[in-house]
Amino acid sequence: MKQNYIITSIIKTKIGNFLLEFEKDNILKFLPTKRKAFLINGFAKNIENHINNYFSGKENSFSFRIKPNGTNFQRKVWLEVLKIKYGETCSYFDIANKISTSPRAVGNACAKNPCLLFIPCHRIINKNNVLGNYQMGINIKKILLNLEKEAR
DNA sequence: GACTACGCTATCC
DNA sequence: GGATAGCGTAGTC
Numbered sequence: 001m002k003q004n005y006i007i008t009s010i011i012k013t014k015i016g017n018f019l020l021e022f023e024k025d026n027i028l029k030f031l032p033t034k035r036k037a038f039l040i041n042g043f044a045k046n047i048e049n050h051i052n053n054y055f056s057g058k059e060n061s062f063s064f065r066i067k068p069n070g071t072n073f074q075r076k077v078w079l080e081v082l083k084i085k086y087g088e089t090c091s092y093f094d095i096a097n098k099i100s101t102s103p104r105a106v107g108n109a110c111a112k113n114p115c116l117l118f119i120p121c122h123r124i125i126n127k128n129n130v131l132g133n134y135q136m137g138i139n140i141k142k143i144l145l146n147l148e149k150e151a152r
Numbered sequence: 153g154a155c156t157a158c159g160c161t162a163t164c165c
Numbered sequence: 166g167g168a169t170a171g172c173g174t175a176g177t178c
Contacts, residue, residue: 103159105176108157111156127159128159
């Protein structure tokens with residue numbers, strides 16, 4: 001049986017270190033971590049370059065393949081989130097309408113997003129233009145949205 | 153059954 | 166008009 005190995009790297013970014021987990025060229029996880037940075041191979045290095053370009057406003061979309069682990073419902077939400085363009089925002093309510101569910105459930109799924117930045121859940125805000133919440137805290141959410149707004 | 157990264161409504165100042 | 170509280174909601178653990 002053919003086996004794909006899951007590889008882990010820790011990537012250094014402007015807003016802190018991220019744990020990157022990938023299998024071949026599919027990103028499985030991209031989450032904040034306190035561990036020290038280390039790069040294991042060229043693919044991780046490549047991702048680090050793209051992430052840093054993103055943070056300096058030079059890059060506004062990622063072309064990596066992602067393979068997030070989650071329930072059918074979560075994947076449905078994440079797929080919808082992927083459609084939100086750079087510099088734009090969408091409300092939990094809008095996403096809920098598109099896939100016929102409730103905003104509460106959308107927030108629930110976003111909180112379990114394993115690929116931060118690649119699945120741009122920071123672009124989802126409350127209906128009344130309040131930021132809502134974020135895995136890394138609303139400050140980071142604010143930074144990301146401002147970055148995208150200014151770089152556009 | 154408890155817990156949400158929400159949204160609406162009622163009810164206070 | 167604002168702040169706050171309560172409740173409905175749908176999905177997850």
